Amino acid sequence: xxxxxxxxNCSQLVTLRxxxxxxxxxxxxxxxxxxGAVLIENGKIAAVGPxxxxxxxxxxxxxxxxxxxxxxxxxxxVDSHTHLLFAASRAEEYEMRIAGASYEEIARKGGGILSxxxxxxxxxxxxxxxxxxxxxxxxxxxxxxxxEAKSGYGLDAASELKTLRIHRELKRAQPLDIVSTFLGAxxxxxxxxxxxxxxxDYVELVAQELIPEVAREGLAEYCDVFCDRGAxxxxxxxxxxTAGRACGLQPRLHAEQLARTGATQLGVELHAASCxxxxxxxxADIRALAKSDTVATLLPGCCFHLGLARYAPARELIEAxxxxxLATDYNPGTSPTLSMPMILSLxxxxxxxxxxxxxxxxxxxxxxxxxRQKQTGxxxxxxxxxxxxxxxxxxxxxxxxxxxxxxxxxxxxxxAIYCANDK
Ligand SMILES: [Zn+2]
Numbered sequence: 001x002x003x004x005x006x007x008x009n010c011s012q013l014v015t016l017r018x019x020x021x022x023x024x025x026x027x028x029x030x031x032x033x034x035x036g037a038v039l040i041e042n043g044k045i046a047a048v049g050p051x052x053x054x055x056x057x058x059x060x061x062x063x064x065x066x067x068x069x070x071x072x073x074x075x076x077x078v079d080s081h082t083h084l085l086f087a088a089s090r091a092e093e094y095e096m097r098i099a100g101a102s103y104e105e106i107a108r109k110g111g112g113i114l115s116x117x118x119x120x121x122x123x124x125x126x127x128x129x130x131x132x133x134x135x136x137x138x139x140x141x142x143x144x145x146x147x148e149a150k151s152g153y154g155l156d157a158a159s160e161l162k163t164l165r166i167h168r169e170l171k172r173a174q175p176l177d178i179v180s181t182f183l184g185a186x187x188x189x190x191x192x193x194x195x196x197x198x199x200x201d202y203v204e205l206v207a208q209e210l211i212p213e214v215a216r217e218g219l220a221e222y223c224d225v226f227c228d229r230g231a232x233x234x235x236x237x238x239x240x241x242t243a244g245r246a247c248g249l250q251p252r253l254h255a256e257q258l259a260r261t262g263a264t265q266l267g268v269e270l271h272a273a274s275c276x277x278x279x280x281x282x283x284a285d286i287r288a289l290a291k292s293d294t295v296a297t298l299l300p301g302c303c304f305h306l307g308l309a310r311y312a313p314a315r316e317l318i319e320a321x322x323x324x325x326l327a328t329d330y331n332p333g334t335s336p337t338l339s340m341p342m343i344l345s346l347x348x349x350x351x352x353x354x355x356x357x358x359x360x361x362x363x364x365x366x367x368x369x370x371x372r373q374k375q376t377g378x379x380x381x382x383x384x385x386x387x388x389x390x391x392x393x394x395x396x397x398x399x400x401x402x403x404x405x406x407x408x409x410x411x412x413x414x415x416a417i418y419c420a421n422d423k
Contacts (some may be wrong), residue, residue, distance in 0.1 A: 004063035005414055007073060007387065008037035008051050014074040014359065014395045015048060016378035021295070021323040021368040022360045026034035030356040030395060031378075038073070039063060040385040043413035049378055068389050071408060074359065074398075076145025076386035077340035077377050078366035081276050081297055084149035084170075084178075085132050085163050087119035090332045094305075103306060103334070104230060104258070113153070113187045116332055120153040120163070129166050135330070135338060136176050140418040142339045143388030143407040146177040146376055148327070148369070150224055152186030155202075157210060160184050164219035175412045179370045182220040182249060183211045184238050185232050203236045207243035215247035221371070222273060223249035227263035234262045239271055245249070250371075256280040257302070268292045274325065274369040278312040279303065286313065290320035295369035297325040298361070300346035301335035314351035324353075325369050326361040345402035355396040386415035 013036025019026055037054035039047040040063075047054050054060060069113070093111050097103070106112050120128070132149075139147055154160035167180040184206040191204040214220050223244030227237035231254075241251040251270050255263035257277035264285040267275040275289065276297040289296045298312045305421050317324050326343050329335040337343070340362050347358040367377025376386045389409040390398060398406070410418040 003042065004046070004059060005066055006037060006054070006060050006063040007040065007066045007068060008055060009070055010036045010068045010380070011070045012036070012072045012395055012402040013038065013048070014072060015380065016360055016364045017380045020373045021293075021365050023321045023323055024318060027318060027324065027357045027360045027365070028150070028354055030359055032395070036073070038379060038385070038387065039413040041085050041239055043415070045116065045379060045381050045385050048381060061286050064079050065082065066324050070393070071389050072392050072395055073379070073387055073389045074143070074378065074395060075363045076388050076410060076412065077143050077362050078146040078372065078377050079139065079144050079327050079330070079338070079340060080148045080274065080325055080366040080369045081299060081329050082147055082338070083151055083152060083331035084135060084147060085120070085128050085151070085166055086116050086153055086332045087123040087128060087131070088332065089336060090125065091114060093333065097306065107230065112333055114190055116153045117189065121156070121159045125162060125166060129169060132166065133174055133208070136170065136174050137418070139178060139338045140410045141407060142341060142405070143390065143410055144176070144338070144340055145326055145386035145388070145410065145412045146179065146372060147178040148181060148185040148370055150181040152183030152226075155184065155186065155189035157213070161213065164214060166218060167318070175415065175417045177372070177376070179222070180220045181222040181224050181252065182211070182214045182244070183224040183226070185225040185236070187226065187231050192398040199213070199236065203232070203239055206240050211240070211243050211247050211249065215249060219274055220249055222252050224252045224254065226254040226258050227266065228254060228261055229259040233338065234266050237263060238266055239272070241272070245270070245397050252276065264288065272291060273371065276327070277302070279310055281313065286316050286320050286322065289317065289322040293323070295323045295325045295365060297327050297366070297369060298347065298351065299329035299335060300313070300350055301326055301337050301343055303350070304346050305322070306334050311350045314347065314353050318353070318357060323368065324357070324361045325365040326358060327366060341398050341406070342403060344399040347400070348399040355399050357401060359395060362381070385411055387411045388401055
């Protein structure tokens, strides 16, 4: 049975249509249709254009009509970097940091990522899945329709596989698209620091045992490494990402967050889908990214939450021609937000991206970084009807009203997955 829906009376239909990926000046064009409408058939976009034109189509006459009431509509956000599954918040560390402790000091005291590891290993699958389901509803409530999810709080075979199997279960249990990434190399697990074993032994466990098992069960599309000071070296990252690629897992990297290590150059060399963070990159790294198809995914929520002054050089990256993306980095230690509108505010205010650039980075370029650019990330015929309606007149008001919730309606494959209560 076919089902069609006409979303109409959108003051601005922010389509993000155009070339993919979006580089340089092309990132600044949001492709707005004023007084626009979208015809949706069987979960996909069947027609897009000015309201008068779309409403006059014969197919529109039979469609269920959804009046946006003069609000703006945009593509659902694609959150291309999250640590979706964790057992508990780390609010106690937040308070310690406010009192002056650094991220690395907290990690040395057994806090940081390792405290999330301890809690995730102890948590039941049911409680982890329930926590993720609640979070995914909140992602949807902020206009997000696709979420990348990383493992990396397990750091042993049983707990990493437990995390990735929950990703698989979540794909079935709720409507958002989940893109699963294996981040077995997040940090060196505690048992490899105590028993005469070292980081290289863990790297070999990841490369020789975990990656083949993850690939065999089809539990992830991507393999990620936290390649940074205090985590894994470039050499170790190369070993893991090459092993991942040999098993069909495409590389992505946490790069240059705490220190410049050369991770970005490695990512470009390996044709990684994305290098993420990039607060400490240099000019040569920017040039390398600009010449590559690797997305520079910026995560300003981390700098904001940690109270750091140095954000990634978004302007230099855009002006050099790199493909810039934005994501929340939703995680309990450094960026406990799932709000893409808040990330847009930070991108504009702290990294001097324009509202249009930020929107393109959070939708079409993010979709490109996940290999989903043909399905989502813009409002174009043939793509999934992944849309968000915001209670605003102008798309620039999304970042402008920082920290204020304006998402009114979120559609995934043409179905409402979030609808704000009438006031
Ligand atoms: Zn991360």
